[in-house]
Amino acid sequence: MPQDSVDAVIAPPGHAGAGSAVVTGRRADLLWLGPVAAGYAVVQLLLIIPGTGLGWDETVYVSQVAHDAQAAFFSAPRARGITYLVAPVAAFTSSVAALRVYLALLAAAALLLSLWVWRRTLPTPVLALAGGLFAGLWVTLSYGSQAMPNLWVAFGALFTVGCFLRAVRDPGDRRALAGVAAGVAFAALMRPTDAFWLVVPLFGAAMVVPSWRRLAVVTALAAGLAVGSAEWIIEAQVRYGGLLPRLHRASDIQGGLGWNPAFADQLRSLGGRTLCRPCDVPPPHPLTTLWWFALPPLTAAGLALARRGSRLTAVAVPTVTALCLSAPYLLMIGYAAPRFLLPAYALLAIPVALCLTRLCSVRRARPWVISALCAALALHLAVQLSIAHAVADRSRTDRGAFTAVASELRRLGLRPPCVLSGTEAVRAAFATGCTVRQVYGGHDGSITAPALTSLARTRPTALLLSADQPPPPWARHWRPHPLPGLPNLPRYRAYLAPSDPQHAAQGG
Numbered sequence: 346m347p348q349d350s351v352d353a354v355i356a357p358p359g360h361a362g363a364g365s366a367v368v369t370g371r372r373a374d375l376l377w378l379g380p381v382a383a384g385y386a387v388v389q390l391l392l393i394i395p396g397t398g399l400g401w402d403e404t405v406y407v408s409q410v411a412h413d414a415q416a417a418f419f420s421a422p423r424a425r426g427i428t429y430l431v432a433p434v435a436a437f438t439s440s441v442a443a444l445r446v447y448l449a450l451l452a453a454a455a456l457l458l459s460l461w462v463w464r465r466t467l468p469t470p471v472l473a474l475a476g477g478l479f480a481g482l483w484v485t486l487s488y489g490s491q492a493m494p495n496l497w498v499a500f501g502a503l504f505t506v507g508c509f510l511r512a513v514r515d516p517g518d519r520r521a522l523a524g525v526a527a528g529v530a531f532a533a534l535m536r537p538t539d540a541f542w543l544v545v546p547l548f549g550a551a552m553v554v555p556s557w558r559r560l561a562v563v564t565a566l567a568a569g570l571a572v573g574s575a576e577w578i579i580e581a582q583v584r585y586g587g588l589l590p591r592l593h594r595a596s597d598i599q600g601g602l603g604w605n606p607a608f609a610d611q612l613r614s615l616g617g618r619t620l621c622r623p624c625d626v627p628p629p630h631p632l633t634t635l636w637w638f639a640l641p642p643l644t645a646a647g648l649a650l651a652r653r654g655s656r657l658t659a660v661a662v663p664t665v666t667a668l669c670l671s672a673p674y675l676l677m678i679g680y681a682a683p684r685f686l687l688p689a690y691a692l693l694a695i696p697v698a699l700c701l702t703r704l705c706s707v708r709r710a711r712p713w714v715i716s717a718l719c720a721a722l723a724l725h726l727a728v729q730l731s732i733a734h735a736v737a738d739r740s741r742t743d744r745g746a747f748t749a750v751a752s753e754l755r756r757l758g759l760r761p762p763c764v765l766s767g768t769e770a771v772r773a774a775f776a777t778g779c780t781v782r783q784v785y786g787g788h789d790g791s792i793t794a795p796a797l798t799s800l801a802r803t804r805p806t807a808l809l810l811s812a813d814q815p816p817p818p819w820a821r822h823w824r825p826h827p828l829p830g831l832p833n834l835p836r837y838r839a840y841l842a843p844s845d846p847q848h849a850a851q852g853g
Contacts, residue, residue, distance in 0.1 A: 377469040378460050378476065385480040386453035389489050392730065393737045394445040398744025400619070403492040404775045407444070410435050415761075415780040417771050418789045421585065421594040424577050426534035427494040435492075441744075449490040455500040456480060459691075462507035462524060466659050467695070475698035479691050481725070482636075483617065483732035484683040494535035495684040499691040501532035502543050502670060505569075506663050506692060509547050512565070513557040522561055526569035533573025538595075539670060539688060544570050546669045550662055598788040602677045610681035611674075612637065617732045622680035632728050640693060647696025650703050660696045667692035743772075749829040750837075751776035757826055757841060759805050766797060767809035767840075784817075794819045801842035812836030 399407060405417045409425065410432040419425075434447045456479075460472045479485055479499075488496045505528030511521035525547075533540035544566050551557045551566070581591035596602045600622075607624075614621040615637060616629025628634070644664060651660035671689035678685075705715050747769075754777050759765070763779040771789075774781045782792040782800065792800070798819050800806065808820050809828070813836070816823065823840035830837065 374461070374464050374469045377473040378457055381460070381473050381476040381480060382453040382457035384477075385456055385486075385489065386449050388486060388730070389449040389452075390446065392734055393486055394442065394449060394490050396744065397445065397490075397737055397740040398441055398747065399772070399775070400491065400493075400740065400743075401769075401771055404772050406492045406494075407431055407435050408771075408775055411439065411775070412436050413439050414775050414778060417774070417781050418783060418791045420598055420788050421591050422538075422598055424494065424534065424536055425580075426531075426536070426573075427492055427497065429534070430497065431492045444492065445490040448492065452489040452496065452500075455497070455504075459500045459503040459507065462504055462511070462521075463695075466507065466510050467699070471695075471698050471702050474702060475694040478698060479694040481729055482690060483729040483736065484687060485690070486729070486733040487619070487736045488684055488687065493684060495539075495687045497535045498532050498539045498543075499687040501528050501535065501540075502666065502688040503663075503691045504528040505532065505543060506547070506666055509550075509562070510659060510662060512562055513551065513554070513559070516559065516561075522565050525562065526565040526572075529566055529569025530573035533570055534576070537574040537577045538673070540570055540573055542669045542673060543666065543688070546666045547662070550665070554658075600679050602673075605677055605679035607675055607678055607681050610679075611683070611686065614681045614683050617736050618681075619684070619736065620680075620682045622682075624681055632724075633732060636725055640697065643697045643700045644693055647698075647700035650699060651696070660699060663692040663695045746829065747772050747776050753826075753828055754779075754807065754839060757807070757839065759807055759839075759841075763805040763807075764797070764800055765807055765809060767807075768811060768814075770809050773809060798842070806842040808840040808842075810838055810840065812838050816840050 405419065405423070406428050408414045408417045409419065409428045412435070430451075431444060431448070434444050438444075456476055460476045463472050480489075485496065485499075505525055508521045508524030508528055511518050512525055515521065529540055529544055532543055548563065548566055551559070551562045578588055581588045585591040585594060610621050610624035612634055613624050613626055613628050616633045618624075618626065648657065648660055648664060651657045667689040670692070671686050674681075674685040701718060704718060750773050754765075754773065759777055759779060761778040763777065764782050765774040765777070765779045766782050766784060770781050770783065773779070781789075782797055783789040784792060784794050784797060794817070797806070808816060808823060810816060812827075816825075820840050820842075823842050825838045825840050828837040828839050
């Protein structure tokens with residue numbers, strides 16, 4: 346990296362070389378940032394997407410707008426932002442591949458845009474490295490083409506903080522002010538609770554720094570949060586009787602929010618576990634966790650370097666915001682999923698990239714420092730790619746298994762209008778076109794047992810359970826049928842209600 350670009354990061358704001366380094370031509374900026382976004386898309390298209398199927402959560406989101414499927418139960422913590430995002434494709438085609446390609450290209454564009462707004466704050470080489478570090482994580486690669494909200498909150502957070510820094514420094518930058526409101530609204534549409542933790546540190550910064558204390562900035566933050574959360578709040582009033590009851594129900598579904606440090610659980614999930622609940626598994630190979638332990642010292646070093654150059658705010662604001670966004674998932678939820686921390690990783694990539702670029706500028710040790718750094722980054726990327734490939738392979742296995750299950754259920758007479766209940770009923774129903782009705786007792790409860798048995802008299806109905814799980818009393822007379830093995834559940838059964846045509850034909 347050129348020395349003048351690095352010096353621009355640590356130089357005082359009024360330094361003659363800082364402006365020329367930060368405000369570069371758009372073409373030059375695109376030459377730095379464009380390949381990062383393009384590489385992110387290409388890796389997904391070639392390594393991640395082919396042959397993968399929808400996960401359980403994805404199925405819930407996509408089913409809300411899918412043209413050939415029944416909408417699955419939408420529980421209290423969920424927001425409809427990701428459903429709106431996939432609607433242009435899911436409403437017209439059932440092709441998972443088409444949806445994956447659409448999301449991968451959209452994610453690459455979002456990565457480029459969220460880095461682009463930082464060009465007046467930090468040099469583009471630093472931003473390119475930050476984007477590469479974030480995009481190279483296995484969790485970022487895996488969720489780029491998935492219909493899940495967390496990565497989109499990360500893009501929204503990175504975009505919002507970049508616009509915020511521009512807005513507070515230049516009162517005349519109306520585009521940046523509009524970007525603050527739009528970024529918060531987008532994050533809130535995806536996950537309102539995450540957007541709250543995004544706004545808190547930015548609001549605090551606007552109040553603490555005298556020169557940032559402007560009504561327009563505070564209004565943009567508040568307006569974005571209100572507009573983005575409006576649909577979720579209205580739905581809370583209609584379905585749950587108010588915002589507080591919905592928040593309480595969401596807390597119950599997540600195991601109860603409280604003092605639940607989950608650092609160890611997050612560490613165990615870094616080996617490729619998309620959900621660690623309960624997280625009673627051994628830690629993964631040390632190579633998969635080294636970057637996690639390196640993150641705090643590299644962030645601290647980036648802050649120290651920024652302070653020396655009188656550019657502390659450009660690094661401190663994203664760092665503090667990242668800590669606020671990660672706090673609920675590290676301290677208040679008793680389980681782990683790597684995707685929860687994606688917004689924090691996106692923001693912490695800024696100080697880490699600044700630190701690494703400064704290491705490359707040390708003249709006395711430059712050759713061996715750069716060689717060692719490149720070797721470490723290459724090893725890190727190779728490990729992340731291998732994990733992402735393994736996660737994609739599991740998705741391919743799941744897709745094949747549920748295709749076989751759906752085929753067997755159709756053979757047994759489960760065709761629309763049909764009803765499925767029980768374990769993994771969501772994905773099986775999506776594949777067969779059935780409706781999901783879960784008996785009250787779990788977080789997806791939408792029907793009582795008597796109501797389900799009554800419904801079973803009018804349409805084909807089946808209860809899906811693992812073979813070692815006995816049927817509930819109201820389904821003991823339903824006829825069991827073995828199903829093809831599912832991942833982690835090799836012995837699986839469908840209990841068909843007596844009203845099922847195939848069951849009746851066999852004398853059930």
